[in-house]
Amino acid sequence: MLRRLTRWAVAAPVALALVSGLSACGSDEPGTSASASPAASSASSSALTVFAAASLTETFTELGKTFEAANPGVKVTFNFGSSATLAQQITQGAPADVFAAASPATMKTVTDASMAAAPTTFVRNKLEIAVPPDNPAKVDELKDLTDSKVKVALCAEQVPCGAAAIKALDAAGLKVTPVTLEQDVKATLTKVELGEVDAALVYKTDVLSAGGKVTGIDFPEADKAINDYPIAPLTKAPAPDLAKKFVDLVLSQQGKDVLVKAGFEAA
Amino acid sequence: MVLAVVGMAFLVLPLAGLLVRAPWSTMPERLAEPQVLEALRLSLVTATIATAVCLVLGVPLAWLLARVSFPGRRLVRALVTIPLVLPPVVGGVALLLVLGRRGLVGQWLESAFGISLPFTTAGVVVAEAFVAMPFLVISVEGALRAADLRYEEAAATLGASRWVVFRRVTMPLIAPGIVAGAVLCWARALGEFGATITFAGNFPGRTQTMPLAVYLALETEPDAAIVLSLLLLLVSVAILAGLRDRWVTSA
Amino acid sequence: MSESERDPGRGLPQLRAHLVVERPRFRLDIELAADAGQVIALLGPNGAGKTTALRALAGLTPLSGGHITLDGGALHTLPVERRPIGVVFQDYLLFPHLSALDNVAFGPRCQGASKHDARRTAGAWLERVGLAEHAADRPRQLSGGQAQRVALARALAVEPRLLLLDEPLAALDAHTRLEIRSRLRRHLGDFDGATILVTHDPLDAMVLADHLVVIENGAVVQQGPPAEVARRPRTDYVARLVGLNLYRGVADEQQVTVGDVIFSVTERIHGPVFIAFPPSAVALFRTRPDGTPRNLWQARIEGIERHGDNVRVHLEGPITAAADITPAAVADLDLTAGQQVWAAVKATETHAYPA
Numbered sequence: 001m002l003r004r005l006t007r008w009a010v011a012a013p014v015a016l017a018l019v020s021g022l023s024a025c026g027s028d029e030p031g032t033s034a035s036a037s038p039a040a041s042s043a044s045s046s047a048l049t050v051f052a053a054a055s056l057t058e059t060f061t062e063l064g065k066t067f068e069a070a071n072p073g074v075k076v077t078f079n080f081g082s083s084a085t086l087a088q089q090i091t092q093g094a095p096a097d098v099f100a101a102a103s104p105a106t107m108k109t110v111t112d113a114s115m116a117a118a119p120t121t122f123v124r125n126k127l128e129i130a131v132p133p134d135n136p137a138k139v140d141e142l143k144d145l146t147d148s149k150v151k152v153a154l155c156a157e158q159v160p161c162g163a164a165a166i167k168a169l170d171a172a173g174l175k176v177t178p179v180t181l182e183q184d185v186k187a188t189l190t191k192v193e194l195g196e197v198d199a200a201l202v203y204k205t206d207v208l209s210a211g212g213k214v215t216g217i218d219f220p221e222a223d224k225a226i227n228d229y230p231i232a233p234l235t236k237a238p239a240p241d242l243a244k245k246f247v248d249l250v251l252s253q254q255g256k257d258v259l260v261k262a263g264f265e266a267a
Numbered sequence: 268m269v270l271a272v273v274g275m276a277f278l279v280l281p282l283a284g285l286l287v288r289a290p291w292s293t294m295p296e297r298l299a300e301p302q303v304l305e306a307l308r309l310s311l312v313t314a315t316i317a318t319a320v321c322l323v324l325g326v327p328l329a330w331l332l333a334r335v336s337f338p339g340r341r342l343v344r345a346l347v348t349i350p351l352v353l354p355p356v357v358g359g360v361a362l363l364l365v366l367g368r369r370g371l372v373g374q375w376l377e378s379a380f381g382i383s384l385p386f387t388t389a390g391v392v393v394a395e396a397f398v399a400m401p402f403l404v405i406s407v408e409g410a411l412r413a414a415d416l417r418y419e420e421a422a423a424t425l426g427a428s429r430w431v432v433f434r435r436v437t438m439p440l441i442a443p444g445i446v447a448g449a450v451l452c453w454a455r456a457l458g459e460f461g462a463t464i465t466f467a468g469n470f471p472g473r474t475q476t477m478p479l480a481v482y483l484a485l486e487t488e489p490d491a492a493i494v495l496s497l498l499l500l501l502v503s504v505a506i507l508a509g510l511r512d513r514w515v516t517s518a
Numbered sequence: 519m520s521e522s523e524r525d526p527g528r529g530l531p532q533l534r535a536h537l538v539v540e541r542p543r544f545r546l547d548i549e550l551a552a553d554a555g556q557v558i559a560l561l562g563p564n565g566a567g568k569t570t571a572l573r574a575l576a577g578l579t580p581l582s583g584g585h586i587t588l589d590g591g592a593l594h595t596l597p598v599e600r601r602p603i604g605v606v607f608q609d610y611l612l613f614p615h616l617s618a619l620d621n622v623a624f625g626p627r628c629q630g631a632s633k634h635d636a637r638r639t640a641g642a643w644l645e646r647v648g649l650a651e652h653a654a655d656r657p658r659q660l661s662g663g664q665a666q667r668v669a670l671a672r673a674l675a676v677e678p679r680l681l682l683l684d685e686p687l688a689a690l691d692a693h694t695r696l697e698i699r700s701r702l703r704r705h706l707g708d709f710d711g712a713t714i715l716v717t718h719d720p721l722d723a724m725v726l727a728d729h730l731v732v733i734e735n736g737a738v739v740q741q742g743p744p745a746e747v748a749r750r751p752r753t754d755y756v757a758r759l760v761g762l763n764l765y766r767g768v769a770d771e772q773q774v775t776v777g778d779v780i781f782s783v784t785e786r787i788h789g790p791v792f793i794a795f796p797p798s799a800v801a802l803f804r805t806r807p808d809g810t811p812r813n814l815w816q817a818r819i820e821g822i823e824r825h826g827d828n829v830r831v832h833l834e835g836p837i838t839a840a841a842d843i844t845p846a847a848v849a850d851l852d853l854t855a856g857q858q859v860w861a862a863v864k865a866t867e868t869h870a871y872p873a
Contacts, residue, residue, distance in 0.1 A: 195369040417607065424682075425624050
């Protein structure tokens, strides 16, 4: 009964946001559209619900299959989305078992609310300059982005990749005037894929997941803005045992292999 | 009766939720932030221009659909409603594919005129107009179909050309439909998010409208998002109520 | 073709039209002619094609064939807005968003007059139809009769050469109709172009028109001056309109045979004829009256109804007829439906003419 009530409490602000003109905010990342369902299926102990940053979509989906194979009868459900949104949903009482965030800051809002304890950094992600395959603006280092003729897309500073970009540019002492501050890293990447911008600062993993549609360029200043990905089982997890097992899988060598293959750096 | 009340509650309760959760104590300083007013101004300006664009292009289109029978009219009518069913983000991507720097038309626009729409305020208008135009077209087409054609015939017998008939008889006769359509269109443009952020991007002062500001504020500061939402709601309700008094009651 | 009753001395008719409009299961094919100043009434039952003819003249319905010339020039090749016509529609169709004055000024404006001049013209026309004080009224504030006069002023304000009136009195109540009819007659008298008036009301046609054209099923069945048409109907529809009993018969000297009934008539005439007489000329008897067997037949009463001050008795028998008799006579004869009676007509009240 109580759980039922908390579920309503989660649904209400979400519905509220939808009605108040934000209905169009669904991003085109795979998986985000399933965000409503995990809350509904987490009641039984044979179900595991993982809230994970959108940049983990491909790798965690793969690990989820591995986990299901190793634990017959267990169904893993993911809710991928912007880390900040996920953190909010968790603090509002969403019945999740595991939270994997794309930044320590977002994880902190969850630990501050005593909803998770002792997060572990499981991977790091590094920024790269993403350019279209033909690289029309001939970009090959971070300094090139300061040229006013080069159209640059960055993530908005409110999202982790935007914060990281600002950190990297500050570290390099450069000032870039982007044409757009995108709402998430995938949207930023899309602008490069479509050739609407000449360059963008995105994660290396995103460049890799885009296949050949964008080219990644490493730059030394990226080391100053490395993004830690923390993971933690949640204190109010409906399935605490499975939560711990899943975190262990992610931290295992097998988990690392999957993540590194996708472009992450081992923690 | 009960259903009416439930329907009413369904529409009003979210607003009540916003009001209850609003951080009233910090409200004044949040509203005073220059970025907020900038986003509001940009929203109002772009929604209004988008509505004007929709009127200029949409009314003739509605006239064509209602009055001229041509092969494929049903298909065109169905196509007009595409922006209604298309997820706005997809609409934004579609706009990029056509009007973007490497788009079918955009490429030519840039090489011939040096015009590039993405990431500009004009791009915001294009995205909003794209999403909002069906509301105007459908509303005006309905009004045109309901209007008595014989008034137009009467005008013709008095020597009025097609254009004069349209301007001096048809338009005034369907004015309530046009106003209703324009209001819907404006409201939709004002709340537009997906197509705008996809096609025009997000840059404060240039393409960051209120819904974009709200969405990004939600990432880090939910309280700020509520304030922005309330402000947008308040301004739009005030404007619509004003229009309603001016137009609907006098018509 | 018709001769002009008012001004027979003029040359070519001002309007000469051959209207052909083909539709699925309907074909209109009529010829019309009208002189300047002449009023032609198109009379006919519903669905006869009157309004179609009017719309064809106005250019609102395309011709399938034929032609229209006005003042010697082709009219049918011009689009509606270039035709020198004025139209009064059945329910007037005053623009609801414009004042009475601006409704009337609409035409002059379209003809290029300045706003000021158009309004002055319109004001003068409203004055002529006696509505100067209603200039600022919206159509919905006007009574039916006032709206009709504004519609007439609007049609005349463009100074048309051809005025087209579609049932101009049909929407009015009986009292207003009387007044508006006489006003309309006066305005039509002042108008120097040709007028075509569509109506299904014989009284409107008789009062307003110089020449009647009766249409049935898309074709002209009879035309002529109103008095002539009223006296010598040639179809059952016209006979009913003008209130006459009408039969087709064969004449031989002063005797006309209609089926089994033989009529004596005053005209010397031979061959196929029409014979007409008013219901008031029919007398009814319970028993066979003495005297000549002519003008006499046995009939069965189909129905009895009030008709003005008299009673109309519908008779079936060798011929179908209506008889108008006084209520006193009905009481004296004790007439009821289904009864057999004898009907007689005075020879002096019958009228025979070639078919």
